[in-house]
Amino acid sequence: MKKNLLVVLILALVLVLSACGSAPAAEAPAEEMPAEEMPAEEMPAEEMPAEEMAEAFKVAIIMPSSITDLAFSQSMYDALLAVQAEMGGEAAMEIVYSEGMFVVDDAAAAIRDYASEGYNLVIAHGSQYGSSLQEIAPDFPTTSFAWGTTLNTFSDEGITNVFAYEANSQEGGYVNGVVAASLSEAGVIGVVGPIEAGDAALYVKGFVAGATATNPDVDVKVSWIGSFSDVALASESANTHIAAGADVLTGTAQMVVGAIGVAEENGVLWFGTQASQTSLAPDIVVANQVYDWKVALDQMLANIENGVYGGEAYTITLANSGLVMDYNGAYDLPEDVKAAADAAVAGIIDGSIVIPVE
Amino acid sequence: MNEIFSATVIIGVLSSGIRLATPYLYAAIGETFGQRSGVLNLGVEGQMLLGAFASFYVALTTGSLVYGLLIAMLVGALMGLAMAYVTVNLHAEQGISGIGFYLFGLGMSELLFKMLLGTVETVKGFSVVPIPFLSQIPVLGEIFFQQNILVYIAFLLVPVAWFVLNKTTLGLKIRSVGENPEAADSLGVSVARIRYFTIILGGTLSGLAGASMSIALLNVFQQNMTSGLGFIAVALVYFGAWRPWGVLAGALLFSMVNSLQLWMQVLNVPIPSDIAVMLPYLLTIIVLVATVSRVRSPAALTKPFDRGD
Structure with a gap:
């Protein structure tokens, strides 16, 4: 009978989890990263403007659903691809993603991994990732982080390397x-x-x-x-x-x-x-x-190029063409x-x- | 407030409830067979997801819904076969290996979706087939007899499962293997063979549960579209006290309360939506906890059987 009760408790727990719509799917980043690409020492970005960068600008994104969800995650991924195309393709900008990161702990681990692997910009695409970011960002002062959707860049907490973005x-x-x-x-x-x-x-x-x-x-x-x-x-x-x-x-x-x-x-x-x-x-x-997050991304990248790693919040609106009516x-x-x-x-x-x- | 008792609402709640109950019925009836033979399969959700994807993909590419159904059953059966090997031959802990199969199904369905489709698409699925005469009955006809074929099959499955479990030699063997495998073994019943049969049957039905969503009720495949439904199906087996009719009652209750809360929101019943969406879950958990102390589970449930020879 005890075992029976245990099973029921497990089921109850799973029920609660599924009620929250969780999906403990942790997928490896789409592209394997060659180990030699990891910079041995962090180089301040202002010493290497984008056009002279020997290495591609590296962006990692962590998102709750998939890049093909016809919704929230896809909107950001498509914007990244647009920015990449404008910058000159994969040679200029490298994008990796972790999708289906509904479990915040898994997402936090991925954020930390990407930051320690030398990614220039790590995007935590989900408001649920905020507290993880607040904890991780101070450990990587020369890595830029972005968090959405929110307007909180944690500047009140003295953190200077987090951008925020939101959609009206x-x-x-x-x-x-x-x-x-x-x-x-x-x-x-x-x-x-x-x-x-x-x-x-x-x-x-x-x-x-x-x-x-x-x-x-x-x-x-x-x-x-x-x-x-x-x-x-x-x-x-x-x-x-x-x-x-x-x-x-x-x-x-x-x-x-x-x-x-x-x-x-x-x-x-x-x-x-x-x-x-x-x-x-x-x-x-x-x-x-x-949603076209490109407006926000462009401003972030311009800031990073100038050595500003965070502290600003961007809102996409109809006025700045971040929101587009599509008939x-x-x-x-x-x-x-x-x-x-x-x-x-x-x-x-x-x-x-x-x-x-x- | 009186609106809630109008014919539109009653028909709406009941016919929604019948549709929502359909995947639960396939999965939970399949799980009932497994548990009556002593095997807890927590991989139902993964079997459903792979079944949902396989049937969707095959229906989309071949245009044949029948092929879609067959492939869903095949995929579910293969996952059942693997589960049976792991639990019956290797004596693995059933709960843990079930979770493993769930994660496999979840990940594999996402991977295949991304490789083969890449984006959300729709398919022309099973359409509604009104049953002659019966569908003309006022109110009842609209609720019960204007559904797609997989809904009818799901409900027919309940008496069939009851008959097989209680009135046939096979059912007797299944029950004896789940209650006292040593005794069954000494009487010449192959415990392993019975458990293989029930787990593969369970997998087949879980595959159908997935297909009932992706090519009959929703006609779309989205990653993780079952959204915990397979776990609720396992809970419904406990809820139904390992009896097909009990499972039916549980599936209907859960689904009806779910469709009722949708109607309550539409009718502006002053209950916060957060509370409304919790109702079916709360109710299920309460009934689970209430029944678990009264009903005895199959004695050999979750226990591997070792002939010791």
């Missing part, structure tokens, strides 16, 4: 909301959210604000499924919204692929965020807010709706539209 996801959320409310004939819109926190919460607040500003009578129903990975529950959440009368859906994070499938089956419109989800359901995706060309968006969306973008950029997020 409520901005594209607002624009999506404007279009969604204009297109909804039923006046009911469903939102499939993961966990009410971070940029998911911001996006949903912006979306609700945009929708209700366009049509005060529209009913935006929000549900949080409590997981970033439960595709099945996301799909049933979409079914629930549709049964409750919604004819337009949106959602955020990587588990929404389940909801998009349901939307497509039922001919219900979909609005995406983080990355373009048009390829999944070209018939029903209307618009996506796409599905195959969807026939009415002129006046597109005009309303463009007006919303302009209003957010010039400050005439203020989105309440608190």
Whole structure:
């Protein structure tokens, strides 16, 4: 009976873990690193400007989901690839990544490994990695770290080598909301959210604000499924919204692929965020807010080149083109709706539209 | 508040619950066979993930859902075979090796996904097949008889499993091997052969559980898409006291509460979402702890059998 109870306890523990949507997948970096590339001694970056660097600028990124999640992690990886292409390919910039790092302890170990292997910039792509970074960064004063999404660079704690980055996801959320409310004939819109926190919460607040500003009578129903990975529950959440009368859906994070499938089956419109989800359901995706972290990365790299290893926070916005509205060309968006969306973008950029997020 | 008792909501909760319960049924019925023969397989989640990927990939590339189903069963059976070898022949600790197989399935499905697909895609999966006449029954028809074929099979599996376990010689052998392997052995029942059979059967059904998600209910493959579901399936076997009907009750209860909490959020029932999403888990844990003291597990569960010859 004792053994029985032990098994039950283990199960209970696993249940709790899976309720948090965890995935203890630790993968080795994609590229093996030749040992001789590890610099024997740290060389201060200001002595070797990028164009004269004999070695490539080395970037490592640690992220919670995969580089192909059509969402959060992919948005950063794609931006890194864009920066790399601009800098002159793999010879100028080397990128390694560790994906699926849902377990924070594993991520912390990876961050420390990359830092001690001489990477110039180590990106901890997930707000859950903050306390690990706070502990590790002071040990590697000539390595730059970046942490998102947050605005906290730990400068208050005397740490000078951490950059922070954040997305004003409520901005594209607002624009999506404007279009969604204009297109909804039923006046009911469903939102499939993961966990009410971070940029998911911001996006949903912006979306609700945009929708209700366009049509005060529209009913935006929000549900949080409590997981970033439960595709099945996301799909049933979409079914629930549709049964409750919604004819337009949106959602955020990587588990929404389940909801998009349901939307497509039922001919219900979909609005995406983080990355373009048009390829999944070209018939029903209307618009996506796409994150382009390149703006933030460019500024970080410029700073590192000048010997500034951290201390600054960057926010991607519609104004600095870090957030881009991406419309599905195959969807026939009415002129006046597109005009309303463009007006919303302009209003957010010039400050005439203020989105309440608190 | 009265909205929650409307026909739309009741139909919505129940039909969502039936769909959500489907993968649990395959995996948990398979696990029931294994545990009744004395083997705890914690690798269900990994078998499901590989089954989900294999069936998705094959359905996508060949356009044949039947091939997809077959490959899911084959992949699950092979993982079951490996699990059987490790636990029956090598006498490995069952819990630990199960976790090992889980991690293998998780990692391998991610690797294959990345190598063979690279990005999330959709596939045309099994569509809804309304059952003639029955699907016309008001309310009930919509809940039970307008689902895809894998949902029907999952529910038919329950009486079949009950019959096999309780009314056939094979079932008697399985139960005796799980209760008293020494006695079964002395009566000429091959403990090893029975356990191989049940673990491979369990793997096959877990593979189907994965396929029921990737090519029937969701029609998409995403890394780690089972999201802990395989572990809940193992918990449901305890919940159901190692009986197919009990497993069915547990799977339905868990899934119904889950779909109910989705509806509660949609209907603006004033409960914080954090609490709402915990409900099915809390309930399962409470019932698990409550039942574990009352129901006896198969006596030889997790114990390797050594003939000593």
